[in-house]
Amino acid sequence: MKHPKVAKIGFTGDTATGKRIMRLASDTVKQVGLELGGKNAFIVMADADVDSAVEGAVFGAFFNTGQVCAAASRFYIHESLYDAFAEKFVTASKKLRCGDTMDMGTVIGPLAYEAHRDKVEGYIRGAKEAGATLLLGGERPDTPETRNGFFVLPTIFGGCTNDMTFMREEIFGPVVGLARFSTPEEAVALANDSNYGLSASIWTKDVRAGLAMAGQIKAGTVWINEHLIIFCETPWGGCKQSGWGKDLSTMVLDEYTTTKHIYVDLTGVPEKPWYAILK
Secondary structure (H helix, E strand, C coil): CCCCCCCEEEEECCHHHHHHHHHHHHCCCCEEEEECCCCEEEEECCCCCHHHHHHHHHHHHHHHHHCCCCCEEEEEEECCCHHHHHHHHHHHHHCCCECCCCCCCCCECCCCCHHHHHHHHHHHHHHHHHCCEEEECCCCCCCCCCCCCCCCCCEEEECCCCCCHHHCCCCCCCEEEEEEECCHHHHHHHHHCCCEECEEEEECCCHHHHHHHHHHCCCCEEEECCCCCCCCCCCECCEECCEECCECCCHHHHHCCCCCCCCCCCCCCCCCHHHHHHC
């Protein structure tokens, strides 16, 4: 951050570290690009295909054991589909196998290290204390291949609200919360009620309505009928406490260049017409 020959900082990591980098870089007004945390909304509208949404939810929430900045963690389900979605989501998530990641049959591997597992378990305890209903998981798997690892089962809570700590802070693990909504406006408001703005997804058969909602959601990426699909050709980066600047796509090249204006007078005239007013 302080080296005089470093002109630009590009950082991917958690928000607390990003804030520290900003403070250090401010001493020399270095350019900073930050790709930080996320607390990403997954919105299921009344007309959504529930089976497709459940498939997207399982991948979006539990890929890489939820250790993805763009992982779906706040689920807002239209009240007419809530029960059906919750039941199918729980049923599908029960089938995810925890175990040795060198085994191709494994879907859920361990968390990165012991202290992180302990932190994730702390969020689970907090969710229970806040009154969320445990629908699945909430504990460590107990098998010979997981017993000595840093594993947490896929965990789903129902009956959640945005004032619960685990619905506001990035967990970076296989823990999600489900909440109900009744109108598109409410869904957008719930999605935007977050310090983060990395990504979100909307599940609907009405793409036009989905696009209208996507424009109102404060996030760097909004998927419609998909979650956690990232292409190298498209820009990636969030807003609010998810950071700023873009990774990926040709836009990232702008992050590492400086626009310069160079003016050259080619008239050869020693005195310009406007000099007359000075005489």
